Amino acid sequence: MSETPGSTPGRRSFLLAGLGVAGAGVLAACGGGSGAGRPALVSPSGAAVGAADGKRNRTGRTHEVSLVAAPAPVELGGGVTAGTWAFAGRTPGEELRVSAGDLVAATLSNRLPDRTTTSVHWHGIALRNDMDGVPPVTQTAVASGQDFTYRFLADAPGTYFFHPHVGLQLDRGLYAPLIVEDPNEPLSYDDEWVVVLDDWLDGVAGTPDEVYAELKRGMGAMHGGGMAMKHMLMGAESPLLGGDAGDVRYPYHLVNGRVPGDPQVLRSAPGRRVRLRLVNAGGDTAYRVALGGHRMTVTHTDGFPVRHQEADALLIGMGERYDVLVTLGDGVFPLVALAEGKNAVGRALVRTGSGAAPVADFRPGELEGAVATGSRLKAADDVRLPSGKADRVHRVELTGGMMAYDWAINGERFDMDDPARRPITVAEGQRVRLDFVNSTGMWHPVHLHGHTYQLGADGPRKDTAIVLPGRTVSVFFDADNPGRWLLHCHNAYHGEAGMMALLAYED
Numbered sequence: 001m002s003e004t005p006g007s008t009p010g011r012r013s014f015l016l017a018g019l020g021v022a023g024a025g026v027l028a029a030c031g032g033g034s035g036a037g038r039p040a041l042v043s044p045s046g047a048a049v050g051a052a053d054g055k056r057n058r059t060g061r062t063h064e065v066s067l068v069a070a071p072a073p074v075e076l077g078g079g080v081t082a083g084t085w086a087f088a089g090r091t092p093g094e095e096l097r098v099s100a101g102d103l104v105a106a107t108l109s110n111r112l113p114d115r116t117t118t119s120v121h122w123h124g125i126a127l128r129n130d131m132d133g134v135p136p137v138t139q140t141a142v143a144s145g146q147d148f149t150y151r152f153l154a155d156a157p158g159t160y161f162f163h164p165h166v167g168l169q170l171d172r173g174l175y176a177p178l179i180v181e182d183p184n185e186p187l188s189y190d191d192e193w194v195v196v197l198d199d200w201l202d203g204v205a206g207t208p209d210e211v212y213a214e215l216k217r218g219m220g221a222m223h224g225g226g227m228a229m230k231h232m233l234m235g236a237e238s239p240l241l242g243g244d245a246g247d248v249r250y251p252y253h254l255v256n257g258r259v260p261g262d263p264q265v266l267r268s269a270p271g272r273r274v275r276l277r278l279v280n281a282g283g284d285t286a287y288r289v290a291l292g293g294h295r296m297t298v299t300h301t302d303g304f305p306v307r308h309q310e311a312d313a314l315l316i317g318m319g320e321r322y323d324v325l326v327t328l329g330d331g332v333f334p335l336v337a338l339a340e341g342k343n344a345v346g347r348a349l350v351r352t353g354s355g356a357a358p359v360a361d362f363r364p365g366e367l368e369g370a371v372a373t374g375s376r377l378k379a380a381d382d383v384r385l386p387s388g389k390a391d392r393v394h395r396v397e398l399t400g401g402m403m404a405y406d407w408a409i410n411g412e413r414f415d416m417d418d419p420a421r422r423p424i425t426v427a428e429g430q431r432v433r434l435d436f437v438n439s440t441g442m443w444h445p446v447h448l449h450g451h452t453y454q455l456g457a458d459g460p461r462k463d464t465a466i467v468l469p470g471r472t473v474s475v476f477f478d479a480d481n482p483g484r485w486l487l488h489c490h491n492a493y494h495g496e497a498g499m500m501a502l503l504a505y506e507d
């Protein structure tokens with residue numbers, strides 16, 4: 001499709017919409033495997049991918065960046081140093097900022113330990129499939145000592161980030177914000193702050209791989225042998241998340257790479273209007289975010305505009321992004337990220353005048369006020385997908401649990417060694433509806449690569465949506481970006497356990 005994400009669907013999808021078919025039959029028909037063999041799928045670098053990419057808006061400008069992934073000691077403030085993996089020795093990595101339609105030429109240099117492969121996934125960007133950074137689906141993993149250059153057009157403005165898509169590397173320090181500016185920015189504001197949230201343990205209390213090994217041993221092992229659990233978190237409860245909030249205990253919750261006792265100070269002046277771009281780069285923690293003494297106006301989620309909504313706080317799951325506007329008061333204010341259900345906070349400080357900072361674990365009253373969530377927002381008029389009958393419907397059931405740590409989709413744990421074994425198939429030009437059915441006892445942030453779906457008939461456009469336990473969230477999108485895309489839980493540990501699927505275009 002030639003359209004930008006905000007426009008109406010193309011003629012082809014309009015025509016196909018008239019051929020709408022009921023979901024159940026299609027699901028059975030594309031389950032794959034039985035007798036007829038596997039469906040033919042679009043290749044990640046095939047003609048269809050090039051044709052779709054050729055229709056993207058472009059400015060002709062190129063941003064060349066170097067991303068060196070290597071082990072590094074990273075200072076988290078307060079005397080805490082983490083031995084982790086990072087880009088150029090800092091966490092978050094240096095912000096990448098481009099304008100809509102610019103070409104990104106980012107060379108990843110893998111300087112991680114021997115036999116450690118890596119990649120970069122451009123989270124939320126609807127880019128050409130072979131640059132999506134998902135080995136082995138869209139590329140061969142970048143081997144230690146090797147380089148790989150990603151070249152892609154970023155043609156939708158918004159707040160994004162990037163991180164590896166190999167194993168549990170997401171839960172190390174390899175991430176950075178990616179901001180795509182709108183050359184015709186409709187919002188007016190005086191300052192802009194990018195605020196990246198992260199739950200942290202790597203190089204302080206173990207490694208993500210050690211955490212996963214413990215989780216895999218499972219609650220069964222704990223009950224059977226009375227084994228002590230170092231990392232597994234029990235009894236993390238959050239009404240906002242419908243119960244169990246998380247699996248992993250983290251010693252720190254970071255805001256822009258700093259511990260709450262030694263926070264980043266964001267300086268401005270009273271009366272100035274600030275745009276905050278919030279990114280949750282965490283592995284297993286949702287955050288409830290508030291700025292003490294202020295209300296906020298939510299303007300975007302996952303890069304796309306929403307009808308402006310006032311809120312005291314907002315809930316942000318792993319992989320989600322929110323943009324808010326705030327008009328600053330006079331003084332010192334804590335920008336607090338409450339680790340939902342985990343009884344801990346991360347924070348930065350906003351300073352516009354004199355005053356003393358509150359104590360490190362201070363929780364502003366706004367956290368208990370009106371909380372904005374994706375499910376309570378509406379798409380802005382200019383990006384709302386017109387409702388229409390879906391050409392294809394897939395039931396995407398989230399399954400599994402803590403006991404066997406067998407998180408999966410439709411009861412099947414994803415096999416990275418055979419990713420196209422049982423794809424969820426779509427055809428270019430179709431309107432697709434996905435029904436995320438959460439049959440587990442826990443919430444999941446469900447992320448689709450390469451597309452921005454809409455929640456229901458008039459909900460926000462998003463690429464990562466919180467699905468509460470026992471609930472169903474229906475999303476739809478226009479299949480306009482051919483290739484092979486992951487659909488997965490953005491809890492790093494659930495994804496690694498197998499709560500992933502391949503959404504693939506038929507050839």
Ligand SMILES: [Cu+2]
Pocket residue numbers: 407443444445489490491494495499
């Ligand atoms: Cu999950």
